[in-house]
Amino acid sequence: MDTVNKWPERISISRGYLLLTLTVLFILFSFTGWPGEQVLMVLTVGLILYSLPFMAFFPKIMTSILLITGHLVFFAQGLGFSYWRESLIENLPLVALFVSVPLFAYPLKNGGYVEYISIIAHRFLKTPVKIFSNIVILTSILSSFMNLGSVRISFELFHSEIEKNPKFYTKAISQGFTLAMCWSPYFAGVAIVLSMLGLPIFPFIFWGLLLVLIGTAVSVLLIMKQPPETEELAAAMDKEMQAARAAPITAGKGIELLVIFAGMFAGIFILERLLDVNLVILISVIAIAYPILWSVCINRIQAFGRSLQHYKNTILPNIHNEAVLFIAAAFFAKMVETTPVSPFIASFFAAINQLSPLLVIVMTIGVIVLLGAGGIHQILTVSLIGASVSTADLMISVEAFALALMAGWSLSTVVSPRRR
Numbered sequence: 001m002d003t004v005n006k007w008p009e010r011i012s013i014s015r016g017y018l019l020l021t022l023t024v025l026f027i028l029f030s031f032t033g034w035p036g037e038q039v040l041m042v043l044t045v046g047l048i049l050y051s052l053p054f055m056a057f058f059p060k061i062m063t064s065i066l067l068i069t070g071h072l073v074f075f076a077q078g079l080g081f082s083y084w085r086e087s088l089i090e091n092l093p094l095v096a097l098f099v100s101v102p103l104f105a106y107p108l109k110n111g112g113y114v115e116y117i118s119i120i121a122h123r124f125l126k127t128p129v130k131i132f133s134n135i136v137i138l139t140s141i142l143s144s145f146m147n148l149g150s151v152r153i154s155f156e157l158f159h160s161e162i163e164k165n166p167k168f169y170t171k172a173i174s175q176g177f178t179l180a181m182c183w184s185p186y187f188a189g190v191a192i193v194l195s196m197l198g199l200p201i202f203p204f205i206f207w208g209l210l211l212v213l214i215g216t217a218v219s220v221l222l223i224m225k226q227p228p229e230t231e232e233l234a235a236a237m238d239k240e241m242q243a244a245r246a247a248p249i250t251a252g253k254g255i256e257l258l259v260i261f262a263g264m265f266a267g268i269f270i271l272e273r274l275l276d277v278n279l280v281i282l283i284s285v286i287a288i289a290y291p292i293l294w295s296v297c298i299n300r301i302q303a304f305g306r307s308l309q310h311y312k313n314t315i316l317p318n319i320h321n322e323a324v325l326f327i328a329a330a331f332f333a334k335m336v337e338t339t340p341v342s343p344f345i346a347s348f349f350a351a352i353n354q355l356s357p358l359l360v361i362v363m364t365i366g367v368i369v370l371l372g373a374g375g376i377h378q379i380l381t382v383s384l385i386g387a388s389v390s391t392a393d394l395m396i397s398v399e400a401f402a403l404a405l406m407a408g409w410s411l412s413t414v415v416s417p418r419r420r
Contacts, residue, residue: 016316023099051320059321066328073335091330093280095323100287105149106307107294116253139176144184181410183208189409191280196386333383345388357395364404372412
């Protein structure tokens with residue numbers, strides 16, 4: 001009976017191993033130049049077939065529709081096997097990103113940085129607006145390199161406040177996470193846009209951060225109209241602040257965090273110029289190597305090793321929803337590129353460009369958001385627009401077009417029915 005009960009867990013873990021194997025081989029083939037397309041294709045097909053029955057309802061339906069429709073286009077257009085294979089493995093860089101980025105959470109927790117952030121944050125909590133601002137800013141910073149892992153940590157940091165007013169403060173976490181999507185290359189959306197448009201990480205990050213600062217300011221100004229704190233919330237704040245005042249604060253941890261944070265993005269900047277490798281693959285390699293180096297530097301490598309058990313049992317097996325959906329979306333987008341749809345998109349944006357460059361930005365954001373509200377995943381819309389529209393024909397800069405795509409991606413996440 002125990003053996004029967006363990007089968008779901010074994011299937012889940014084996015699915016995680018398949019994802020990890022695919023990621024490691026893909027990175028190795030990318031750096032060595034070894035022609036491993038056939039191997040990657042077989043593993044990708046295996047991943048889809050093995051994962052599809054266990055996917056959540058919405059990703060499963062979307063993946064099935066995209067794959068079926070994509071194959072209908074493939075046969076209707078009479079495309080060759082090599083194009084089919086290339087389309088299937090097109091988004092493997094993003095699969096590598098999904099697999100690698102969660103590793104950042106472990107040195108952050110093992111090094112005591114979460115507790116340090118909690119103490120610092122609660123020292124300055126006095127009003128709901130300040131709490132809200134802290135949550136937005138901290139979630140945005142953590143999300144910039146931890147992705148979805150930041151949400152759980154934010155809930156842990158502000159659990160007492162969230163318990164008293166969950167709707168108010170959950171909104172802050174959502175906004176912080178959404179803002180980070182606009183600029184951080186450790187997010188799939190930013191990574192794929194930078195790679196697709198051939199845009200270097202700088203100066204995109206500068207403009208992305210400027211967009212985040214404006215978004216944060218607008219968010220805080222809007223929330224100032226919210227009603228004042230309740231007595232229960234005030235009591236919870238007093239309790240948290242008393243605990244924070246009692247705990248010692250050292251500048252060392254703060255300096256470490258600043259150096260670590262800067263190193264994450266400096267590494268991308270340096271390797272991007274030294275190596276002729278896909279940007280998303282470089283980010284994935286950094287996301288694997290950096291947490292290990294971080295753990296060594298703070299003498300927490302054994303704790304990191306123990307954390308890998310959690311990674312193996314909990315994180316890896318649950319990446320399949322995003323991984324398989326993104327594979328299917330890229331496959332569909334590549335098939336659509338061979339149809340009249342792609343030239344139509346190019347003509348549409350060219351006509352808008354003649355009217356007003358600003359209208360190009362508004363329309364780019366609007367189309368992604370509207371389709372997202374209808375349940376169409378951003379990866380599909382962004383891939384089609386990015387692949388169809390030539391920035392050389394637009395009267396806006398490549399950076400402005402990239403930011404418009406990312407603003408649409410970010411806002412689409414907020415309105416999408418998938419998050420309800």
